[in-house]
Amino acid sequence: MSLHTRSLAELAAGLRAKEFSAVELTRHFLARIEQANAGLNAFVTVTAERALADAARADAARAAGRAGPLSGVPLAHKDIFCTDGIKTSCGSRMLDNFVAPYDATVVERLAAAGTVLLGKTNMDEFAMGSSNETSYYGPVRNPWDPATVPGGSSGGSAAAVAARLVPVATGTDTGGSIRQPAALVGISGIKPTYGRVSRYGMIAFASSLDQGGVLAPSAEDCALLLGAMAGFDPRDSTSVDVPVPDYAAGLATSLKGVKLGVLKEFFSAGLDAATGARVEAAIAQLRALGADVVEVSCPNLPLSVPTYYVVAPAECSSNLSRFDGVRFGHRCQGPKDLLDLYKRSRGEGFGAEVKRRIMTGTYVLSAGYYDAYYLKAQKVRSLINADFRRAFAEVDLLVGPTSPTPAFAIGAKVDDPITMYLNDIYTIGANLAGLPAMSVPCGFVGNLPVGLQLIGPHFGEARVLAAAHAYQCETDFHRRLPAGFA
Amino acid sequence: MSQAVREGWEVVIGLEIHAQLATTSKIFSGSATAYGAAPNSQANLVDLGYPGTLPVLNREAVRMAVKFGLATGATIAPRSIFARKNYFYPDLPKGYQISQYERPVVEDGSLEILLEDGTKKTIGITRAHLEEDAGKSLHEGLANASGIDLNRAGTPLLEIVSEPDLRSAKEAIAYLKKVHTLVRYLEICDGNMQEGSFRCDANVSVRRIGRTEFGTRCEIKNVNSFRFVEKAINFEVERQIDVLEGGGSIVQETRLYDSAKDETRSMRSKEQANDYRYFPDPDLLPVTITPAFVDEVRATLPELPDEKAGRFALHYGLSAYDAGVLTASRELADYYEAVVRALGGGGAAAKLAANWVMGDFSAFLNRDGLEIATARVPAAGLAGLLRRIQDETISGKIAKEVFERMWAEACEADAVIEARGLKQITDSGAIEAAIAAVMAANPKQLAEYRAGKDKLFGFFVGQTMKATEGKANPAQLNELLKKLLGGP
Numbered sequence: 001m002s003l004h005t006r007s008l009a010e011l012a013a014g015l016r017a018k019e020f021s022a023v024e025l026t027r028h029f030l031a032r033i034e035q036a037n038a039g040l041n042a043f044v045t046v047t048a049e050r051a052l053a054d055a056a057r058a059d060a061a062r063a064a065g066r067a068g069p070l071s072g073v074p075l076a077h078k079d080i081f082c083t084d085g086i087k088t089s090c091g092s093r094m095l096d097n098f099v100a101p102y103d104a105t106v107v108e109r110l111a112a113a114g115t116v117l118l119g120k121t122n123m124d125e126f127a128m129g130s131s132n133e134t135s136y137y138g139p140v141r142n143p144w145d146p147a148t149v150p151g152g153s154s155g156g157s158a159a160a161v162a163a164r165l166v167p168v169a170t171g172t173d174t175g176g177s178i179r180q181p182a183a184l185v186g187i188s189g190i191k192p193t194y195g196r197v198s199r200y201g202m203i204a205f206a207s208s209l210d211q212g213g214v215l216a217p218s219a220e221d222c223a224l225l226l227g228a229m230a231g232f233d234p235r236d237s238t239s240v241d242v243p244v245p246d247y248a249a250g251l252a253t254s255l256k257g258v259k260l261g262v263l264k265e266f267f268s269a270g271l272d273a274a275t276g277a278r279v280e281a282a283i284a285q286l287r288a289l290g291a292d293v294v295e296v297s298c299p300n301l302p303l304s305v306p307t308y309y310v311v312a313p314a315e316c317s318s319n320l321s322r323f324d325g326v327r328f329g330h331r332c333q334g335p336k337d338l339l340d341l342y343k344r345s346r347g348e349g350f351g352a353e354v355k356r357r358i359m360t361g362t363y364v365l366s367a368g369y370y371d372a373y374y375l376k377a378q379k380v381r382s383l384i385n386a387d388f389r390r391a392f393a394e395v396d397l398l399v400g401p402t403s404p405t406p407a408f409a410i411g412a413k414v415d416d417p418i419t420m421y422l423n424d425i426y427t428i429g430a431n432l433a434g435l436p437a438m439s440v441p442c443g444f445v446g447n448l449p450v451g452l453q454l455i456g457p458h459f460g461e462a463r464v465l466a467a468a469h470a471y472q473c474e475t476d477f478h479r480r481l482p483a484g485f486a
Numbered sequence: 487m488s489q490a491v492r493e494g495w496e497v498v499i500g501l502e503i504h505a506q507l508a509t510t511s512k513i514f515s516g517s518a519t520a521y522g523a524a525p526n527s528q529a530n531l532v533d534l535g536y537p538g539t540l541p542v543l544n545r546e547a548v549r550m551a552v553k554f555g556l557a558t559g560a561t562i563a564p565r566s567i568f569a570r571k572n573y574f575y576p577d578l579p580k581g582y583q584i585s586q587y588e589r590p591v592v593e594d595g596s597l598e599i600l601l602e603d604g605t606k607k608t609i610g611i612t613r614a615h616l617e618e619d620a621g622k623s624l625h626e627g628l629a630n631a632s633g634i635d636l637n638r639a640g641t642p643l644l645e646i647v648s649e650p651d652l653r654s655a656k657e658a659i660a661y662l663k664k665v666h667t668l669v670r671y672l673e674i675c676d677g678n679m680q681e682g683s684f685r686c687d688a689n690v691s692v693r694r695i696g697r698t699e700f701g702t703r704c705e706i707k708n709v710n711s712f713r714f715v716e717k718a719i720n721f722e723v724e725r726q727i728d729v730l731e732g733g734g735s736i737v738q739e740t741r742l743y744d745s746a747k748d749e750t751r752s753m754r755s756k757e758q759a760n761d762y763r764y765f766p767d768p769d770l771l772p773v774t775i776t777p778a779f780v781d782e783v784r785a786t787l788p789e790l791p792d793e794k795a796g797r798f799a800l801h802y803g804l805s806a807y808d809a810g811v812l813t814a815s816r817e818l819a820d821y822y823e824a825v826v827r828a829l830g831g832g833g834a835a836a837k838l839a840a841n842w843v844m845g846d847f848s849a850f851l852n853r854d855g856l857e858i859a860t861a862r863v864p865a866a867g868l869a870g871l872l873r874r875i876q877d878e879t880i881s882g883k884i885a886k887e888v889f890e891r892m893w894a895e896a897c898e899a900d901a902v903i904e905a906r907g908l909k910q911i912t913d914s915g916a917i918e919a920a921i922a923a924v925m926a927a928n929p930k931q932l933a934e935y936r937a938g939k940d941k942l943f944g945f946f947v948g949q950t951m952k953a954t955e956g957k958a959n960p961a962q963l964n965e966l967l968k969k970l971l972g973g974p
């Protein structure tokens with residue numbers, strides 16, 4: 001079995017058994033990146049030299065008997081996580097020249113676990129997008145069909161994992177940015193509970209919604225990596241001091257008697273029929289595995305898209321104010337005065353979608369509009385929260401589609417932001433309520449993958465992962481590789 | 487310079503005081519807050535607003551704010567919220583300031599001030615909220631450029647907002663001094679106005695006497711001494727009355743005080759003002775303050791200035807004014823009490839000590855720009871001097887001379903008295919001999935005195951004092967002179 005078709009657990013076991021070294025493993029994936037990245041555009045930066053040095057260190061640690069469970073495992077970070085001494089672009093011209101002077105907590109923890117960083121992945125600019133077309137570094141291509149998008153904003157991580165250029169990658173999810181691309185490229189992706197993974201060093205888009213997570217072929221792989229990156233961080237006031245369970249150990253939990261709620265609002269008119277059929281088949285299979293399936297309703301959920309598109313831009317308009325050309329990032333040539341410095345540095349540094357959201361956010365926070373937009377959105381957000389709370393009083397997990405359609409053609413929606421925003425209609429709710437949610441591959445429409453979404457109650461990651469794992473024990477969608485990447 | 491307000495007008499003033507809290511690290515980062523370090527040497531990635539960095543609240547700043555709230559009888563919010571105040575400026579690294587907007591930590595407090603006529607007036611404190619300071623823009627020595635020093639960025643501030651209860655510059659200063667005294671008593675701010683750790687903005691308006699609605703106000707920004715605050719307010723009041731009497735109207739605006747020209751100048755009008763787009767900071771959780779925490783802080787409150795002044799007046803028999811002066815700082819009050827204690831207490835000792843502490847001691851401190859802690863004459867030293875007045879070893883007049891030497895040489899009173907032979911002459915024989923010599927040397931004056939020109943008594947006192955180099959016991963001298971001169 002070739003190295004790139006093995007799961008994370010299998011790779012870790014192989015390293016442990018000294019079947020191959022971390023350096024060999026790293027070389028294998030670097031060669032795949034070298035070969036395929038030009039076509040996919042999944043990586044912004046490849047850190048080959050450093051990766052080989054880290055891999056050698058991991059091998060030395062193993063030889064000395066100091067290796068941890070993930071020592072020598074290669075991975076990639078979404079280019080939103082600050083990496084000390086490595087360019088951290090956030091997919092923006094604004095940060096094209098930015099070399100972070102420190103490691104994000106996630107980066108630090110995974111490095112301490114002995115993982116080997118292969119590079120930084122492409123993404124929608126400042127994580128604002130659902131197709132990876134807003135990146136300053138150009139669109140990422142979906143390995144299943146290079147004419148289509150991989151989803152976004154963690155599109156680079158998703159495409160890289162789907163094409164097995166890397167066994168696993170980190171991502172961030174503000175409105176679906178892990179789950180939607182995972183669905184569109186046929187891999188697994190988990191966004192944990194808000195506060196589960198530290199946001200320190202993760203460049204902020206919308207602080208109350210952003211959450212780091214994992215993109216990997218399987219739920220088991222997600223569990224392994226998430227366990228190593230989750231946990232309280234005193235540097236992030238919104239991180240929560242709740243013990244992290246052993247996710248991998250909890251995977252064996254059976255689906256028998258687990259109460260699954262099918263979200264009525266997720267099967268509305270906007271759902272592509274073929275996609276819906278695949279998701280329903282997956283739910284039938286979960287029932288066959290012993291789950292107790294009932295229909296539930298979250299009546300305010302259809303308001304999640306407009307709510308999100310007030311809250312997220314409001315926070316982003318403020319979060320992105322620090323990019324002013326003064327201390328770091330892009331600075332315009334020869335500013336004639338302070339105002340000119342601000343206007344041109346920001347005007348040149350930010351792309352169209354980022355500007356659109358900064359303007360929207362500035363508007364909804366402005367005197368005279370705050371109550372009508374921002375405050376009202378916060379009220380709706382608490383209604384959506386309450387809907388989920390009620391639902392979780394009745395069921396253990398919620399299920400539905402991840403995305404209304406399979407991957408669409410590059411360029412198809414770029415001129416129509418509203419249609420683009422509706423891509424996240426099923427994923428945004430979990431962000432607004434801070435719930436853990438996951439997408440797992442559940443079939444294909446034509447050649448394109450479809451994702452099944454599982455949403456859990458707060459800190460219910462283990463339950464979500466176990467259900468996904470049970471499903472993956474009976475299916476092989478997550479093992480299938482796109483043609484040309486086998 | 488006291489300036490009476492023009493006939494028919496009433497002044498309305500509210501103050502916004504920024505007190506830099508005396509925490510050792512910043513409000514949202516671990517950087518040090520010490521003043522005067524090399525530019526940007528006390529700014530870490532959080533202070534610089536680096537991408538991905540996050541604020542973490544320094545609980546010590548909250549404790550200090552609660553202390554202030556308790557000392558002003560305010561309500562401590564069980565749950566308060568940090569908000570972002572958004573605006574662009576080079577010394578504001580994140581493009582927003584973390585402050586408190588809708589739910590400040592302290593609300594509805596008050597302080598009493600003493601007016602010139604001796605009556606007391608209560609000044610309402612609308613709110614006091616926590617926020618971070620900005621950095622500084624530097625322009626000196628940089629050609630065609632501005633420098634940014636972010637050492638101050640993130641220093642904790644308590645913004646104390648008064649009700650518009652102040653009716654004159656004098657009242658404003660009395661209130662400002664009261665807050666200044668209080669924050670130093672509480673040890674939450676060093677009160678240093680030069681270094682900007684205690685600053686003040688004044689909202690000033692005027693209205694015709696009898697009107698109930700407020701006039702349009704102007705805000706005077708960042709005035710850095712008590713004297714300048716008073717001058718700035720007085721200038722602004724005159725300016726506004728001039729405008730209104732001239733048929734004009736006041737434009738709501740922010741004005742800067744120029745101390746060199748003693749005038750305020752327009753900085754920006756309401757139309758040019760920023761829309762700060764306040765909203766709750768999603769990076770910070772609401773601050774919860776439990777009753778147990780409040781009790782814990784309450785237990786650390788020192789005796790407050792008003793309590794102390796009341797006790798001084800009652801216990802030491804001091805006037806309200808003297809008690810106020812002696813309790814203006816905790817250090818001065820402690821010094822005073824140490825002197826009284828060393829003298830063994832008692833009303834006479836308390837009064838004597840009060841006169842000396844408020845008089846020569848304070849004057850020398852001010853002259854040399856010293857703090858109590860570094861005073862050249864410690865409390866025990868001053869008590870040693872006053873003891874020699876009490877036991878009539880020296881007169882009050884000689885004591886001033888001794889004190890000056892003590893201050894200059896940092897030595898004991900007895901050493902100075904001994905070394906310079908200043909011991910008072912209480913031997914009546916010696917004084918009588920000196921009087922006799924003076925009488926013999928001034929027969930003409932003696933004759934005139936005896937003929938009824940009693941004003942000359944003072945002449946004989948002076949001459950005899952001169953002859954004894956000021957050392958004759960004054961009471962004894964008077965008595966003996968009367969006896970020996972005879973008449974008039």
